Amino acid sequence: MTKDIPEFSLQRMPVYLNYLRSLPDDGTYGYISSGAIAQGLGLGEVLVRKDLAYTGCAGKPKVGYPRAELIRALEKFLCVHDKKNAVIVGVGGLGRALLSYGGFVNYGIELACAFDNDPAKIGTYIAGKPVLSVADLREGCRRCGAILAIVAVPAQAAQTVAEQLKDAGIKAILNFAPVQIAPGDSVRVINIDVAANLAILASML
Amino acid sequence: MTKDIPEFSLQRMPVYLNYLRSLPDDGTYGYISSGAIAQGLGLGEVLVRKDLAYTGCAGKPKVGYPRAELIRALEKFLCVHDKKNAVIVGVGGLGRALLSYGGFVNYGIELACAFDNDPAKIGTYIAGKPVLSVADLREGCRRCGAILAIVAVPAQAAQTVAEQLKDAGIKAILNFAPVQIAPGDSVRVINIDVAANLAILASML
DNA sequence: TAGATTGTTAATCGATTAACAATC
DNA sequence: TAGATTGTTAATCGATTAACAATC
Numbered sequence: 001m002t003k004d005i006p007e008f009s010l011q012r013m014p015v016y017l018n019y020l021r022s023l024p025d026d027g028t029y030g031y032i033s034s035g036a037i038a039q040g041l042g043l044g045e046v047l048v049r050k051d052l053a054y055t056g057c058a059g060k061p062k063v064g065y066p067r068a069e070l071i072r073a074l075e076k077f078l079c080v081h082d083k084k085n086a087v088i089v090g091v092g093g094l095g096r097a098l099l100s101y102g103g104f105v106n107y108g109i110e111l112a113c114a115f116d117n118d119p120a121k122i123g124t125y126i127a128g129k130p131v132l133s134v135a136d137l138r139e140g141c142r143r144c145g146a147i148l149a150i151v152a153v154p155a156q157a158a159q160t161v162a163e164q165l166k167d168a169g170i171k172a173i174l175n176f177a178p179v180q181i182a183p184g185d186s187v188r189v190i191n192i193d194v195a196a197n198l199a200i201l202a203s204m205l
Numbered sequence: 206m207t208k209d210i211p212e213f214s215l216q217r218m219p220v221y222l223n224y225l226r227s228l229p230d231d232g233t234y235g236y237i238s239s240g241a242i243a244q245g246l247g248l249g250e251v252l253v254r255k256d257l258a259y260t261g262c263a264g265k266p267k268v269g270y271p272r273a274e275l276i277r278a279l280e281k282f283l284c285v286h287d288k289k290n291a292v293i294v295g296v297g298g299l300g301r302a303l304l305s306y307g308g309f310v311n312y313g314i315e316l317a318c319a320f321d322n323d324p325a326k327i328g329t330y331i332a333g334k335p336v337l338s339v340a341d342l343r344e345g346c347r348r349c350g351a352i353l354a355i356v357a358v359p360a361q362a363a364q365t366v367a368e369q370l371k372d373a374g375i376k377a378i379l380n381f382a383p384v385q386i387a388p389g390d391s392v393r394v395i396n397i398d399v400a401a402n403l404a405i406l407a408s409m410l
Numbered sequence: 411t412a413g414a415t416t417g418t419t420a421a422t423c424g425a426t427t428a429a430c431a432a433t434c
Numbered sequence: 435t436a437g438a439t440t441g442t443t444a445a446t447c448g449a450t451t452a453a454c455a456a457t458c
Contacts, residue, residue, distance in 0.1 A: 014404050060439080061441090062434050086403060093298075097297070108407075147407075174406060188410070190405070190406055192399070198355070201379060202377065213449065249451065258416095264416055265415080268416095
């Protein structure tokens with residue numbers, strides 16, 4: 001599956017998919033050229049063609065890429081039609097917001113349940129998703145067959161949670177805690193530190 | 206100020222700062238070596254030394270870098286002591302969560318106020334911050350002297366909001382809407398698409 | 411001194427861009 | 435056909451790593 005594509009190309013795949021899906025469906029964009037995509041996204045057009053080549057969808061000289069087919073190819077590439085379950089640990093403000101966010105379904109991902117260690121939250125439902133005790137993390141992940149997890153706990157709890165998620169069979173973690181977590185080589189991690197990103201922007205000015 | 210540092214080195218600066226601040230303050234880490242930092246963060250040690258060189262803080266052969274001094278140098282580099290105001294547009298779940306999040310202060314950033322176009326929200330306070338009408342965006346940004354903004358509105362509203370922020374004098378935007386926004390060259394943008402990041406993780410498996 | 415660690419210069423690696431042939 | 439666009443190969447660019455001299 002999805003192999004030996006450069007890291008950075010992979011990261012752009014959802015961007016292409018999003019962009020193509022957002023175009024008006026009135027026939028204007030039956031075909032779209034790499035140049036048009038590049039302009040819409042602020043990328044180089046050769047880069048776009050190279051990236052799209054990884055999807056296996058061939059463009060036609062003179063007209064460009066068949067949009068519907070390209071969308072399907074990107075969806076296939078990103079395995080959007082394989083339903084994947086994710087769990088979220090930490091039901092603070094951010095955890096709550098993500099539970100209510102509808103965007104995951106665009107990639108075939110469903111947030112199946114949440115975990116917290118606040119007795120006042122355990123047993124409740126948020127956006128229709130049950131909040132379970134962190135003590136039941138292993139069992140909860142197993143039951144819904146989750147392979148993805150979002151960590152939205154305070155920094156000091158993140159490392160422990162990451163290890164528990166690993167034990168629970170989670171294969172990839174999106175970490176919002178502002179610490180590097182190291183659950184080991186068998187688990188992929190992407191860190192998103194919102195405050196740090198704002199600080200980076202500030203110091204670029 | 207902050208000049209000609211490689212993009213990727215800049216992105217790691219907050220990571221170093223975070224890490225150094227998180228170490229126990231019991232004297233164990235009066236000095237810390239690049240090797241130790243590299244290990245703690247999963248980076249190469251030469252890379253760490255190169256990055257830290259941009260802060261101007263010199264390490265001592267045989268002992269490493271003076272931690273307190275290094276923290277100060279990183280803080281200076283990131284202008285943490287220059288107070289910077291930010292605004293947030295869109296008070297949905299994510300906007301709310303970010304308003305309540307205390308992490309920005311670590312980088313000298315304060316979320317001064319929020320904007321929304323829901324009359325039920327306008328005039329209320331969240332985490333002590335006033336929610337204003339998007340119609341007052343220009344005036345609100347001016348009054349608090351904000352140069353940073355967070356966009357947490359639905360995708361279809363993001364481009365318009367970005368342009369309004371530009372008109373209001375905002376210089377950098379952290380965009381959570383899953384669209385590329387293009388307010389023009391005078392405004393820096395970092396995009397964070399949470400669902401896309403989870404999709405990327407999923408397809409790496 | 412000997413050893414550990416820094417800081418720098420050169421080499422490597424990967425990603426982007428440029429040039430251009432192929433194609434409809 | 436002529437022209438626009440794709441797809442590929444070579445060149446460039448930037449970031450990381452390796453090698454090693456300098457230093458305390």
